[in-house]
Amino acid sequence: MTLLLTEEEVDGLLDMASTLPVVEDVFRAHGEGRATNHARRRVALPTGGLHVMFAGAPGMDAMGLKAYSVSSSGARFYTMLFHPESGELLAILRSDRLGQLRTGASTGVAAKYLARDGASTLGLYGAGWQAESQLEAVAAVKSLSRVIVYSRKEESRKEFARKLGQRIGLEVETTDQPEEPAAQDIVVTATSSKDPVLKGEWLSPGAHVTAAGSNSLLKSEVDREVIRRASFVCVDSKEELGLEAGDLLASLETGGLLPEAVFELGSVVCGHVEGRRSQEDITLFASQGLALQDMAAARLVYDRARERGVGREVDF
Structure with a gap:
């Protein structure tokens, strides 16, 4: 089952105090060669653009991607979190607030x-x-x-x-x-x-x-x-x-x-x-x-959501 989380739900599950240590941990994992990260890739069209970045690390038990669109109406951010062993799609999160926090972290x-x-x-x-x-x-x-x-x-x-x-x-x-x-x-x-x-x-x-x-x-x-x-x-x-x-x-x-x-x-x-x-x-x-930062924060959000019964499950 895949968990769907809205922007408001993510905001209620994440804060700077909890984001800082997980971002620091993935910097360390990346520096030690224990994580895979790929830089942003972009699609540019006359009316807007699509940006995708992806990463994974065994230590945080997650892999996934963040995709966001930018147009005259603004930007929309989404993160997809997968389990690294089963390949299960664990969650889809709206992730504007998540991105703000991990950038600051x-x-x-x-x-x-x-x-x-x-x-x-x-x-x-x-x-x-x-x-x-x-x-x-x-x-x-x-x-x-x-x-x-x-x-x-x-x-x-x-x-x-x-x-x-x-x-x-x-x-x-x-x-x-x-x-x-x-x-x-x-x-x-x-x-x-x-x-x-x-x-x-x-x-x-x-x-x-x-x-x-x-x-x-x-x-x-x-x-x-x-x-x-x-x-x-x-x-x-x-x-x-x-x-x-x-x-x-x-x-x-x-x-x-x-x-x-x-x-x-x-x-x-x-x-x-x-x-x-x-x-x-x-x-x-x-x-x-780094997409690694998004995945670390997303994994934290997912675990907290499961603990607190937040979000909606969907069987794809």
Whole structure:
């Protein structure tokens, strides 16, 4: 029997506190070679597009895929979860909230392993849906003393500050000066901008940067100076280079960054690669997202749904 779960049901079963450890675990499994992940594949049509990503790992007892469509009416996200031994289709989930949480959790994992000791301030670019989970995740792994957010619209950043300040129990400052967030210990970009919102010249020594808003070769949230100044650059998966990592494309094409100098975050999590070597290093995580993260979160949702009797069963 296959379990069907709505967006509202998934939202009620998943939160950042539970998403962070399962995402960290799959980064570790990926770094140790105990998981299979394939980068997003796309179908583009004049009226819309279809995006599919798939993965599996014995350790999380799941394999599956996420597919989502994008059109003028918005995006629709679905995850299909299979049992790795029987091949049974365990569940079909609506997964917009799931994707938001696992994207934020990836940023949290990166901050945990790459931010310098004692990092306590966060600068955030973007005040939308995805920016919410970015802040939640960093606040969950670091003891933050200051958060400052910049976005193009004053109204949106002030509403974001009010809402997220209540959620994390810390005042969230706003600014109309784009260089201010870059002066913090941890800097996160979560925008829809096609052009850089973060300039490398603004960064302070020792900063950790996560660029989380671009998963296209046509978009870059950080300029080449960010990459030039970074002592360590990593991605979710090196398979993404040339497919999705728009933040790195210009530097890769001009030789400012060599493919051999780009690492995978999972290798840092499992201890195979040393990320930060000094308190003065600038580190960069260009986040594109792994299907493994979706599968880990989906498996957690499925197990909780079974325990709590949530969802509807369908016999295909």
